[in-house]
Amino acid sequence: MKMMCNHGGCKQPATYKSRCDKHQITPKSNGNKFVFQDKSYKEYAYLPDGRYFYNTAEWKRLSKYCRQKQPLCEWHLGIDQDNPEIVPMAHVDHWIELQDSFELRLDPDNMVCLCQSCHQFKGNEIQRYRTKGQWKKLKNFLIEHKPTVMSDKHIEVLNEIVDKHTR
Template identity: 35%
Template sequence: MIPVVKTKADRARFYGSTKWRNLRKAILERDHYECLWCKAEGRLTTQYDSILEVDHVKELETNPELAFDPDNLRTLCKECHNKRHDRMNYRGQPKKRKWDDEFDIL
């Protein structure tokens, strides 16, 4: 069954499912609990150094048919996963939003 992941509740349901949790564990084991991006750069980042996350190479929202495809999944550390989705700048700080300067004058 292809999951529909469009809302926050859909995401919570998907990532909380037994099927996903079992697959996530299998991917972490397959990747030896190492961040693949760090490894490609000659660094070793494991579960002892960072939180490890399983990333969908092709986005879940746009490619739901690949949701459970092991070839579409990889282990990334939290920093690399955030970098991949442009959620944080590369120093681990939240990205400055265009309206943040409005709070500087208060």
């Protein structure tokens, strides 16, 4: 199955590295590191040894496992339990983002399989709450909208995030 460009709102087929020709990322050299112009590639996605997290064997193995386990969008399956909509997944997403809890980066319970539109919606909602400093609303959104039951460990992490930002 051909993947769609993962640039927000783009419906073109991906030609290289999950993006269409128009939305390719162009790295700028900064010494021995690359600085990406695309703002979605943040510094929190790098490991202490300088490796990009999404290029590691551990992430690729976990992502593949999640894709095989759930090839459909989990949000679309959960919207109407009696008549679920069947939509192929496009992204394995960290439910609690890397920048909030790097320790959960390889936790399978923190992963959710989403289609392009659901992934974009989730990202926009999280960004909106972050920008406005609405940390409790962010926590509630993540708890209420997680397709599966959120573990006590993950709720505790969310409480720590709220506490950190509301002191």
